[in-house]
Amino acid sequence: MTEGSRGEELFTLRHVSKIFRNGDEKVEIFSDFNLSIRRGQFVALMGPSGSGKSTLLNLLGGLDRVSSGEILYEGRRLDQLRENELAAWRSRNVGFVFQSYNLIPVLTAVQNVELPLLLTKLSGKKRRANAKVALQLVDLENRLNYLPRKLSGGQQQRVAIARAIASDPAVLLCDEPTGNLDRSSADGVLQILKSLNEDHGKTIIMVTHDPAAARFASTTYHLDKGQLATLKSAA
Amino acid sequence: MTLTGLVRKNLLRRKLRLVLLLFSIFIAFVLFGVLISFDQMLKVDTSGGDRRLVVLNKISYTEPLPVSYVAEVRRLNGVDAVSYASWLLSFYQRRTNPVVVYAVEPSSFLDLQSDDIAVAPARRDAFVKDRVGLLVSDNTAKKLGLRVGQNIALSSLAVFKTDGSQSWTFHIDGIYHAKSSRDDGLALYMHAEYLNEARLTGKDTVDMIWVRSSPGRNLDAVASQIDNLFANSPVETKTSSASEFAKAFIAQLGNVTLVITLVTSAAFITILLIVANTMSMAFRERTRELAVLKSLGFSSARLFRLMVGEALFVSLLGGIPGLLVAHAAVTGLRLSGSTIFQKIDMPGSVFVLGLIAMVLLAGLGSLLPALRAASVRPSVALGKV
Numbered sequence: 069m070t071e072g073s074r075g076e077e078l079f080t081l082r083h084v085s086k087i088f089r090n091g092d093e094k095v096e097i098f099s100d101f102n103l104s105i106r107r108g109q110f111v112a113l114m115g116p117s118g119s120g121k122s123t124l125l126n127l128l129g130g131l132d133r134v135s136s137g138e139i140l141y142e143g144r145r146l147d148q149l150r151e152n153e154l155a156a157w158r159s160r161n162v163g164f165v166f167q168s169y170n171l172i173p174v175l176t177a178v179q180n181v182e183l184p185l186l187l188t189k190l191s192g193k194k195r196r197a198n199a200k201v202a203l204q205l206v207d208l209e210n211r212l213n214y215l216p217r218k219l220s221g222g223q224q225q226r227v228a229i230a231r232a233i234a235s236d237p238a239v240l241l242c243d244e245p246t247g248n249l250d251r252s253s254a255d256g257v258l259q260i261l262k263s264l265n266e267d268h269g270k271t272i273i274m275v276t277h278d279p280a281a282a283r284f285a286s287t288t289y290h291l292d293k294g295q296l297a298t299l300k301s302a303a
Numbered sequence: 304m305t306l307t308g309l310v311r312k313n314l315l316r317r318k319l320r321l322v323l324l325l326f327s328i329f330i331a332f333v334l335f336g337v338l339i340s341f342d343q344m345l346k347v348d349t350s351g352g353d354r355r356l357v358v359l360n361k362i363s364y365t366e367p368l369p370v371s372y373v374a375e376v377r378r379l380n381g382v383d384a385v386s387y388a389s390w391l392l393s394f395y396q397r398r399t400n401p402v403v404v405y406a407v408e409p410s411s412f413l414d415l416q417s418d419d420i421a422v423a424p425a426r427r428d429a430f431v432k433d434r435v436g437l438l439v440s441d442n443t444a445k446k447l448g449l450r451v452g453q454n455i456a457l458s459s460l461a462v463f464k465t466d467g468s469q470s471w472t473f474h475i476d477g478i479y480h481a482k483s484s485r486d487d488g489l490a491l492y493m494h495a496e497y498l499n500e501a502r503l504t505g506k507d508t509v510d511m512i513w514v515r516s517s518p519g520r521n522l523d524a525v526a527s528q529i530d531n532l533f534a535n536s537p538v539e540t541k542t543s544s545a546s547e548f549a550k551a552f553i554a555q556l557g558n559v560t561l562v563i564t565l566v567t568s569a570a571f572i573t574i575l576l577i578v579a580n581t582m583s584m585a586f587r588e589r590t591r592e593l594a595v596l597k598s599l600g601f602s603s604a605r606l607f608r609l610m611v612g613e614a615l616f617v618s619l620l621g622g623i624p625g626l627l628v629a630h631a632a633v634t635g636l637r638l639s640g641s642t643i644f645q646k647i648d649m650p651g652s653v654f655v656l657g658l659i660a661m662v663l664l665a666g667l668g669s670l671l672p673a674l675r676a677a678s679v680r681p682s683v684a685l686g687k688v
């Protein structure tokens with residue numbers, strides 16, 4: 069179970085701007101962007117392509133840097149951390165789930181799930197045990213030694229979720245996790261995310277184009293041209 | 304699952320590429336081991352403390368000196384002992400068994416070479432007293448199956464006897480062991496008197512004069528003194544210290560050592576480029592996965608270490624068997640009975656050098672690809688901006 073109280077401020081973005089440079093051309097994705105995400109929220113980010121949803125996810129996960137402004141996690145400035153500090157922070161606090169699963173093809177399901185645990189001081193046995201627990205949570209305990217190519221898309225995404233939660237992070241950042249799945253598989257994955265949010269207290273921030281997926285979230289934001297609008301809020 | 308396991312899994316992705324890469328590295332280190340061993344074989348101990356000088360004909364070491372020079376040198380100040388030698392290139396039974404016989408003044412020569420040659424006192428005495436006696440190195444005796452007390456005939460290649468024959472009969476009086484690398488442990492020693500009496504041409508000449516300077520005397524001064532003595536004579540001399548002589552002798556093989564250096568360097572640079580290219584390809588194929596690892600919390604430094612570790616693993620996996628096969632090849636050459644390779648060996652220092660070369664190969668070969676791989680930006684590599 070994740071530490072901290074549900075409802076307290078987890079991520080805070082203040083006056084964030086993000087500019088991409090393409091030669092002489094500057095593309096401004098965000099300007100004076102502000103956002104607050106609370107612990108235990110299940111946030112869906114929707115919006116047209118190129119609106120900055122994935123960029124926002126990358127900024128929150130420390131995979132990208134703001135051009136100006138502040139990003140705070142539990143009151144700590146992420147934008148001021150060095151690369152190695154950011155990597156260490158990521159390994160403890162954030163799990164990523166990608167649209168195309170991004171499993172390592174030469175590793176079995178359980179080995180893929182063990183990957184983030186290689187950064188911990190856990191023993192080999194303990195790592196394996198934790199990885200099995202994570203796979204149990206996504207109902208894949210009977211597919212431990214399957215290579216990704218032997219698994220269906222839905223199963224691969226569940227392995228990716230297991231990998232994301234293996235080190236028990238507070239936050240899951242999901243970039244169109246159901247984008248490559250059929251409805252049934254997508255619903256299975258979304259049920260798991262919902263359960264991780266409700267039963268295990270994980271804060272989930274999910275980029276999606278799918279209104280059906282967004283219905284699983286407690287809060288839905290619409291992002292367009294760097295502006296945020298709240299479509300739905302449980303609060 | 305461990306980081307080593309991850310490295311191993313990554314390496315086994317493309318088995319054919321791995322096998323070819325390992326084979327390239329394997330061949331490079333077989334070459335490395337054999338060539339460096341050959342190079343070591345050509346090296347001569349030129350450590351200090353040697354008071355000996357070698358006097359040769361100034362024109363060339365193949366031109367002789369009058370034997371009368373020996374007595375003249377002996378009279379000089381600062382000269383402690385003098386001896387001389389002529390060589391008789393011969394073969395035993397078949398031309399495939401070549402031997403170099405040095406015709407020496409036995410007592411003075413063995414006295415001068417006592418640091419290099421070990422022979423039992425009784426055998427030494429027997430050789431000194433026996434005009435047709437022969438002193439054989441242990442290596443040559445083993446190779447040709449010779450033993451003390453045996454009578455043998457050697458055939459000279461260029462020197463004819465007064466009776467027109469080229470056959471020289473000897474009685475083996477002793478077997479010696481070469482104590483230092485200055486003696487190649489291959490030569491045979493005969494009496495100079497026997498050669499001088501029986502040879503058709505070149506009588507009363509010697510090929511080299513060995514001099515030991517008196518303790519405390521400056522070797523260069525003694526050498527100059529000798530050369531000045533014979534300056535402006537029909538046969539001028541060139542005197543150098545024994546260590547310089549050995550170096551100069553080896554310098555004649557300068558091109559061989561240069562070729563060794565060039566071949567080893569070329570092999571290494573080629574393999575280095577192959578490793579760099581292969582690693583570059585391997586890392587480029589995995590850019591997306593590296594980005595995923597970064598998103599999981601792997602730092603750039605950790606990814607860099609993983610990549611270099613992968614290259615090191617490959618380098619050791621190909622290199623160590625290469626060195627072991629080189630060792631087997633060197634041993635095979637030594638035991639083959641070939642005169643040239645009788646002293647070849649692959650000491651531990653070559654293994655240490657080889658291991659250092661493997662680390663360098665991995666480090667240099669993977670440095671740039673690993674740096675590039677480690678600096679991958681996940682947001683770009685994952686195709687989402």
